[in-house]
């Protein structure tokens with residue numbers, strides 16, 4: 001056996017022993033979904049099966065001058081369709097400029113690797129997405145994290161930087177605040193309005209820069225799905241915003257909304273954006289059509305239905321799990337605040353979210369119990385989430401019915417009740433921490 005084979009095998013076996021060996025699931029059919037209820041899909045608005053989007057897209061394909069490929073990198077080709085989509089997105093999101101990317105991952109890597117300059121500081125929520133971590137890791141910056149969505153912790157960290165770092169104090173060192181508007185694992189919403197205010201107050205020389213990843217807010221929150229930044233009305237306070245198309249929009253790719261200077265800088269330095277082929281014509285058409293749906297009554301109706309489904313699921317879970325020990329299963333703390341539609345009151349309330357984390361040290365057992373009952377939801381464990389935050393992550397879609405949601409809740413509750421009264425032997429096992437590997 002070669003040294004490489006030995007090393008790769010050992011690495012995979014180690015992951016397996018820790019219970020974190022990923023496997024691509026077996027193929028499943030969209031056409032014949034049987035009776036399986038899928039709560040793993042990030043396509044929040046259920047657009048992949050939308051008849052309106054299908055019609056619009058097929059019509060557009062009939063008259064499009066080209067469908068396949070794109071011919072090269074954006075620095076080599078700039079087709080009308082690509083340029084027109086960027087213009088449309090900049091206008092829609094009320095941003096100075098827009099830059100298309102093949103994926104949100106590429107856009108985050110490019111931005112965080114290249115835009116912060118040597119010696120600058122990235123102040124970030126501890127739960128920011130892996131793509132931001134990957135970008136930051138290869139940047140020549142200092143990284144400072146704060147406890148997830150804890151405004152006081154953020155403020156303390158920011159003040160400490162302003163007091164202790166000479167460059168920050170003088171305004172010569174930039175501080176980039178990296179946050180998600182809706183966090184992908186917890187469904188928590190960042191108090192962006194408070195953060196912006198604090199950045200301006202603590203760094204009055206203008207060297208604080210807000211960068212917001214709106215991947216899980218796009219298409220859902222704000223007028224016609226413009227996101228949380230738009231909901232707060234702080235578009236002009238962001239150095240950059242990322243909207244991805246692979247989630248609510250059921251497409252792929254992303255757009256970075258930023259200033260003309262940063263856009264031009266990324267065109268020259270953002271390797272992950274330009275040593276790659278530009279999105280294909282078909283991809284651009286699909287994104288354009290999905291935005292037409294967002295701007296139509298259908299988009300508003302789907303977003304409304306999604307929020308109603310989220311509210312219904314959260315309220316059902318809170319009631320049904322009220323008598324169950326939180327050692328067995330619970331929701332993250334912010335779910336226990338009143339639900340509100342008013343973003344201004346965050347963080348004292350919470351917005352209904354499509355990401356429902358069922359925190360339990362027995363995540364694999366719960367996912368398996370759900371699967372045995374015909375319900376699909378992922379177990380998520382360390383290192384994707386902290387060791388004591390194992391969970392089953394359920395995502396809600398617009399096309400789910402009340403009956404679908406009732407079914408999920410009743411299976412979760414049935415399992416939780418059984419776990420809440422374990423035999424003394426089971427109890428001893430269940431308290432020691434994350435469950436065994438079952439991925």
Ligand SMILES: Cc1ncc(COP(=O)(O)O)c(C=O)c1O
Nearest residue numbers: 103104105129184215244246253
């Ligand atoms: C918060 C966040 N940012 C960025 C990305 C990456 O986006 P994409 O799937 O377009 O690469 C994701 C996707 O998982 C995400 O959840």
